[in-house]
Amino acid sequence: MSKHSTLPGTGRKLALVVLGLAALITTMLCAFALPSLHSGPHHIPIGVSGTPQTTHALRENLDGDAWDVRVYETPDAVRSAVKDREIAGGLAVTDHGVAVYTATAGGPSATSALTELGDSVAAQHAMKASVHDLVAFTKDDPRGTGLTSALLPMIFGGIFTALILSGVFPGHHGLRTRLAGALLFSIVAGTAVAAVLQFATHSVDGDYWLTALGVILAMAAMSTTLLGLQAFLGTAGFALGGALMMLLGNPLSGLATGPHWLPTGWATLGQFLPPGASGSLLRANAFFAGAGAGLPALVLTAWVAIGVAFALLADRRGKRAAATHPRTPAV
CATH class of the missing domain: 3.40.50 (Rossmann fold)
Structure with a gap:
């Protein structure tokens, strides 16, 4: 075989990658541009x-x-x-x-x-x-800057958690450790983010533990979803999860304006993605004493379940592979 020859199926794989990336960029453009062009009061x-x-x-x-x-x-x-x-x-x-x-x-x-x-x-x-x-932002943060600034660190927290845990605890044998680490991270980071918003920037002044529980659930939804997708689909899963959170979920979250300022279809989609549900839950707990928190909490719980399910499927697949191809003991 010539050293310049390519493996069978290379062209098809390349075409799929190119088409997938083009679709991703197109979706990203739509998610950022179209809602902004048609923003305004919608129902x-x-x-x-x-x-x-x-x-x-x-x-x-x-x-x-x-x-x-x-x-x-x-x-x-x-x-x-x-x-x-x-x-x-x-x-x-x-x-x-x-x-x-x-x-x-x-x-x-x-x-x-x-x-x-x-x-x-x-x-x-x-x-x-x-x-x-009747329900204003706090006197120390009258424009709600702290609230709207909290979403990106939460999204990046989920992305970095999946990336770093996968590097420190790689492979099938590290999967359960990665999953446990993502949940522990969510608890620690969630309480810390809520503390910063409440006691450092004074952006929220509701019940601290109610706000913290919402942020913990939000962080768990984003980190476990990314981790599960990465475990099940590999690099493609991590890319898909990152695009879902950052490129689609962030611009459609409606956290800065409120979801009713986006076109109806886009607003609905945004509220069923983790960033949008996270923003709505944070707003409900921090300023409305939990009123309206039911749906976003349910959405985030579903995303946690999806992430854990993907991780368990990857774990099961890894056990099967280990049983079929056991390691040869070193001589």
Whole structure:
């Protein structure tokens, strides 16, 4: 055989790699560019209260692509719904003016849009609008910089954990150690990240342990998913997991703006990926005392189960291979 000849199937493998990378880059471009180009209010749930004529008019005029209008009997009911995360905000039209109820910590972009809407409604009724931020960011971090900055370290934490543990504890025999290390890392890093957010940057001021539990679950979802994919699919699995978290999940997380600011389909996809669910769980625990935490917690638990399942499948495959090809004892 000529030393310049190639192995059978090389061309097919090369074509698959090139097509796979091209698909990855295209998906990455779509994930970053398309949601930004079409960003804006998309079916943001808001509550309204007032006279039947007023609420009917608001619902007729506003209910559409931008707003999902729900009618409440009293302003107190609107306020309670905002605090319970049933709605993103609301308008209460009374004889004294238009009260705009917002939750900046739930989504700054939606708050800005709702404030503008309140001013417009007040102008139509020749009234004044008053804004009441029911769930605001902390005084030390009024823009929520710490909250939005937490996601990337969490994503990189999962990536680095899978990469480093695989280097220190390689092969089939190190798989269970890697899995245990990923879970231990999640506990240690999760409590540390929550402590920094609460006590160093003062970006959150809710129940510390509730926030920490959410971050621990988020870190576990990302690290075990990456580790499981890498164990089962090798380098391709690690690349797939990294792209899933960083190139797709990060821009679709909606952590900086709130998920309702992304196009509906993209927003839904983002909330079912670990970064989006992590951001939503962190927001719910840190500012809303756990209200709305159920779905993101369930999504992250499912990703932990997926990662562990891939790891166990890889472990089973490794045991089979070891039984079929036992090591020859050294002479």
